[in-house]
Every structure is written in structure tokens, then in C-alpha cells.
Amino acid sequence: MNREQLLLYFIMGTNNSAGSPLRVLTNAIEGGVTCFQFREKGQGALEGAEKEQAARDMQAICRKHGVPFIVNDDIELALELQADGIHVGQDDESIEAVRKKCPDYMIVGVSAKTVNEAAQAQKQGADYIGTGPMFSTTTKADAKSPIGPGAITELRENGIDLPVVGIGGIKKENASEVIRAGADGVSVISSISMDEDPKQAARLLKNQLT
Ligand SMILES: Cc1ncsc1CCOP(=O)(O)O
Ligand SMILES: C=C1C=NC(C(F)(F)F)=NC1=N
Numbered sequence: 001m002n003r004e005q006l007l008l009y010f011i012m013g014t015n016n017s018a019g020s021p022l023r024v025l026t027n028a029i030e031g032g033v034t035c036f037q038f039r040e041k042g043q044g045a046l047e048g049a050e051k052e053q054a055a056r057d058m059q060a061i062c063r064k065h066g067v068p069f070i071v072n073d074d075i076e077l078a079l080e081l082q083a084d085g086i087h088v089g090q091d092d093e094s095i096e097a098v099r100k101k102c103p104d105y106m107i108v109g110v111s112a113k114t115v116n117e118a119a120q121a122q123k124q125g126a127d128y129i130g131t132g133p134m135f136s137t138t139t140k141a142d143a144k145s146p147i148g149p150g151a152i153t154e155l156r157e158n159g160i161d162l163p164v165v166g167i168g169g170i171k172k173e174n175a176s177e178v179i180r181a182g183a184d185g186v187s188v189i190s191s192i193s194m195d196e197d198p199k200q201a202a203r204l205l206k207n208q209l210t
């Protein structure tokens with residue numbers, strides 16, 4: 001995983017999009033998304049065969065455009081699809097457990113919000129960490145209160161040099177603040193997935209990042 005791939009990291013599940021998820025993903029990638037995570041979670045999330053099919057359809061779109069396809073939480077699904085990576089939270093399986101189950105080529109991303117969690121992730125060989133919520137969000141039902149971009153600056157000041165993306169409530173008006181704070185990229189769900197023009201939303205966001 002190189003840092004540039006994390007610049008505009010789009011995350012979506014079938015329940016996060018106003019329109020057709022596949023059309024939203026295609027448009028978002030055409031707008032400049034550099035990495036994608038399939039995160040099928042929360043109210044109305046698909047399960048079983050339907051979830052797997054949705055993941056396969058989105059993986060095909062990512063493959064066609066050369067965008068890494070990461071699966072959230074579901075290691076079995078990531079292995080079944082030979083996804084490019086897996087993203088796990090602090091309360092999911094440990095990085096060691098994930099690494100044991102996954103082929104070496106797979107990207108392993110971890111959610112980490114404190115210096116301690118980030119240092120642990122770094123030591124255990126995570127490829128990147130996601131830190132947030134940066135700003136208030138309604139997309140993740142159990143999101144804790146915002147920690148702000150300053151949390152990323154604190155990680156950098158404490159020797160965390162892993163690739164880091166900020167996540168949570170990020171939109172074109174606040175994205176540059178996250179990069180200035182020391183993030184390698186921003187991770188976004190609703191400001192792209194719920195926009196009536198996901199391609200333009202992605203493009204306008206990306207213009208704020210470089
Ligand atoms: C998955 C996740 N983790 C922390 S906040 C969040 C939700 C981000 O969604 P949005 O970009 O719509 O605020
Ligand atoms: C809860 C999450 C936190 N961060 C990330 C990412 F942006 F990929 F790092 N993904 C998640 N699902």
C-alpha cells in the first residue's frame with residue numbers, strides 16, 4: 001500500500017447510497033477516488049449471499065479502474081473474494097490473527113484513535129490506520145464524539161509514521177484541515193455516497209487535498 005492510494009478513500013455499503021450503489025461507486029471512481037472499502041453495516045445492510053454478490057459487483061468495478069478493493073470487518077468475505085485488503089476495528093480480530101489468515105499481499109488497515117492504539121497497530125504491522133471521527137457524523141450509529149484533526153497531529157508528534165487517514169464527517173469544506181493536520185488522506189462515506197452527483201462530489205473533494 002503506498003500513501004498516495006489513501007488520498008481519497010471512499011467507503012460505502014448498499015445502505016449508504018441514495019442511488020444505485022454500483023452507479024455511485026463508478027461515478028465516485030471516475031471523480032478521482034483512489035481506494036474503496038466495502039462496508040456493509042447498520043440498518044438495512046445485506047447479509048449472506050446478497051452481501052457477497054454486492055461485494056463481487058463492487059470489486060469488479062474497482063478492478064476495472066485499478067482501485068484497491070478493501071473489505072470492512074468480514075475476513076471470510078475478504079478471503080473468499082481475494083480482496084486487496086481488510087479493515088478491522090479495535091474490537092475485531094487482532095492484526096496478528098488477521099495476518100495469519102490472510103495472504104501476505106493483503107493490505108491490513110486498522111481503526112486507531114489513541115497514540116497507544118496506533119503504536120500497537122504500527123508494531124503489529126498494520127499497513128495504515130483510520131482515525132476518527134474527525135467531525136460529527138451520523139453515518140456510523142455508534143460513533144464516539146469527534147476527536148478533531150488535532151488527534152492526527154498528536155499521532156505524528158508521538159512518532160506514528162504509518163499511513164493515516166482521517167474519517168468522520170469529512171466534506172470538501174473541511175477536508176484540507178485533515179491533510180494539514182498530518183493525514184495522508186481522507187476517508188469519506190456520505191459526502192460522496194449521498195450526493196446527487198458523486199462524480200463531482202469526489203472531484204471537488206479531491207481538489208481540496210493536493
Ligand atoms: C466508519 C466511520 N468510522 C468513524 S466515523 C465513520 C463514518 C464516516 O461516515 P461519513 O463520512 O458519512 O461521516
Ligand atoms: C471504522 C473505520 C475507520 N477507518 C476506516 C478507514 F478509513 F478505512 F481507515 N474504515 C473504517 N471502517
Ligand SMILES: [Mg+2]
Pocket residue numbers: 072073087088089090092
Ligand atoms: Mg469493525
